[in-house]
Amino acid sequence: MDTVTDVAAARARLEEEKTRVRAELGEEIEAPGQMTYGSQAAAAAQVFAQQRDLAFREQAERRFRAIDHALARIDAGTYTVCEICGGPISAERHEAVAWATTCVECGRTHH
Ligand SMILES: [Zn+2]
Numbered sequence: 863m864d865t866v867t868d869v870a871a872a873r874a875r876l877e878e879e880k881t882r883v884r885a886e887l888g889e890e891i892e893a894p895g896q897m898t899y900g901s902q903a904a905a906a907a908q909v910f911a912q913q914r915d916l917a918f919r920e921q922a923e924r925r926f927r928a929i930d931h932a933l934a935r936i937d938a939g940t941y942t943v944c945e946i947c948g949g950p951i952s953a954e955r956h957e958a959v960a961w962a963t964t965c966v967e968c969g970r971t972h973h
Contacts, residue, residue, distance in 0.1 A: 865953040932961040
């Protein structure tokens with residue numbers, strides 16, 4: 863049985879997620895503080911924390927672009943059309959990943 867994609871609900875979810883991700887991006891990455899601990903382990907831990915923050919930020923930025931892109935596709939009326947093969951994106955897939963722009967098959971091979 864086919865489930866029809868609820869585009870209005872998807873838009874609401876995307877807007878909500880966008881607000882959340884924007885808030886995440888708005889938070890400043892902790893600036894490298896003064897080295898109060900002289901040990902190498904403390905320095906290594908700090909570098910690790912910075913790299914983790916950067917990776918997290920990159921991920922959030924990618925997510926933000928994907929959400930924006932999905933919203934543009936809703937506006938264009940192509941939200942449920944796979945970007946790669948032109949086939950339909952199932953409601954179940956959008957249920958799982960609201961910003962998906964490809965069908966499950968294409969999503970397996972393209973990221
Ligand atoms: Zn496809």
